[in-house]
Amino acid sequence: MTARFERIALIGLGLIAGSIAHAARRGDLVGTLVGYARSEATRAKAAEIGLVDEVAATAAEAVKEADLVILCVPVGVMGAVAAEIGPHLKPGAILSDVGSVKQTVIDAVAPHVPDGVHFVPSHPVAGTEHSGPESGFATLYDGRFTLLTPPEGTDQAAVDHLAAFWRGLGANVEEMEPAHHDLVLAVTSHAPHLIAYTMVGVADDLRRVTHSEVIKYSAAGFRDFTRIAASDPTMWRDVFLNNKEATLEILGRFTEELFALQRAIRTGDGDTLHAYFTRTRAIRRGIIEAGQDTDAPNFGRGLPPK
Numbered sequence: 001m002t003a004r005f006e007r008i009a010l011i012g013l014g015l016i017a018g019s020i021a022h023a024a025r026r027g028d029l030v031g032t033l034v035g036y037a038r039s040e041a042t043r044a045k046a047a048e049i050g051l052v053d054e055v056a057a058t059a060a061e062a063v064k065e066a067d068l069v070i071l072c073v074p075v076g077v078m079g080a081v082a083a084e085i086g087p088h089l090k091p092g093a094i095l096s097d098v099g100s101v102k103q104t105v106i107d108a109v110a111p112h113v114p115d116g117v118h119f120v121p122s123h124p125v126a127g128t129e130h131s132g133p134e135s136g137f138a139t140l141y142d143g144r145f146t147l148l149t150p151p152e153g154t155d156q157a158a159v160d161h162l163a164a165f166w167r168g169l170g171a172n173v174e175e176m177e178p179a180h181h182d183l184v185l186a187v188t189s190h191a192p193h194l195i196a197y198t199m200v201g202v203a204d205d206l207r208r209v210t211h212s213e214v215i216k217y218s219a220a221g222f223r224d225f226t227r228i229a230a231s232d233p234t235m236w237r238d239v240f241l242n243n244k245e246a247t248l249e250i251l252g253r254f255t256e257e258l259f260a261l262q263r264a265i266r267t268g269d270g271d272t273l274h275a276y277f278t279r280t281r282a283i284r285r286g287i288i289e290a291g292q293d294t295d296a297p298n299f300g301r302g303l304p305p306k
């Protein structure tokens with residue numbers, strides 16, 4: 001199965017599209033890259049830095065003749081963009097997206113996909129807190145997962161072609177049910193982002209009492225929170241509004257556990273705290289042992305011998 005496409009259109013030209021462009025060129029996976037973004041300033045910047053071969057004046061213009069179209073816009077506007085480009089998609093083309101939420105995106109996009117166009121939703125589980133056309137880089141997807149969530153009955157050749165493309169970009173590819181994807185991501189990404197936003201907000205409130213000490217004495221954990229809390233506000237507003245149920249479910253459980261630990265602290269119940277932290281430490285070690293933390297210093301080598 002070839003991983004290459006002759007003409008790829010990227011709608012939205014930020015971190016994720018930019019990284020696809022760089023990685024596709026690195027892997028010689030594309031003939032011509034065409035791009036479109038809503039703002040004139042973003043289109044001008046993309047043209048200036050040569051992010052794509054052609055910058056189109058409209059989304060409809062961008063997708064004409066493209067064999068692969070990838071929607072790289074915030075989750076909340078996927079449906080509107082699909083409505084705009086739907087009538088202009090080439091028969092036989094693959095339409096995909098990179099949204100962090102899958103079920104609502106599928107519900108919003110699918111009605112605008114004409115017969116003969118194959119809709120294969122995807123989610124690269126890789127990113128940074130940066131956004132915009134200059135933030136992309138070729139290695140973003142290396143060794144990371146991209147999850148494909150094709151609706152039932154999707155053309156298998158189209159799924160295989162898109163999977164081969166993502167592998168060419170450096171990713172490991174797996175398929176998942178959309179609703180399951182949204183629950184998993186609520187636990188591993190969406191709820192943690194909300195917690196980071198909250199923690200940084202609390203620290204900012206405290207700063208008025210402690211002056212600059214909150215920033216000055218930030219330990220590594222809090223610095224990571226500030227990095228995550230610097231992520232794009234539009235993108236994350238849309239993630240929460242579109243993965244409402246799963247995120248609320250996980251946050252409900254989170255607050256219950258938090259209350260239990262709060263109580264253990266108040267009552268001096270060290271056994272509960274120690275048992276809890278022992279369990280969570282084992283989870284982290286399990287991730288490293290399975291070789292699944294590509295950022296860990298010992299990635300791929302497991303834990304040092306005991």
Ligand SMILES: NC(=O)C1=CN([C@@H]2O[C@H](COP(=O)(O)OP(=O)(O)OC[C@H]3O[C@@H](n4cnc5c(N)ncnc54)[C@H](O)[C@@H]3O)[C@@H](O)[C@H]2O)C=CC1
Nearest residue numbers: 012013014015016037038073074075099100127128131132
């Ligand atoms: N940032 C991250 O770490 C990750 C983001 N994603 C998903 O990827 C998508 C894009 O995110 P980023 O590249 O980070 O965002 P970004 O903010 O860097 O880029 C978004 C782009 O979409 C354009 N845009 C916004 N509304 C538009 C519209 N109505 N029509 C045309 N263009 C429009 C903007 O001009 C910008 O070029 C989002 O759906 C996000 O959930 C997925 C994985 C990781």
Ligand SMILES: O=C(O)C(=O)Cc1ccc(O)cc1
Nearest residue numbers: 100124125126127128129189
């Ligand atoms: O920067 C981080 O720590 C991230 O968590 C990146 C990220 C953000 C959104 C996604 O849907 C997937 C990955």
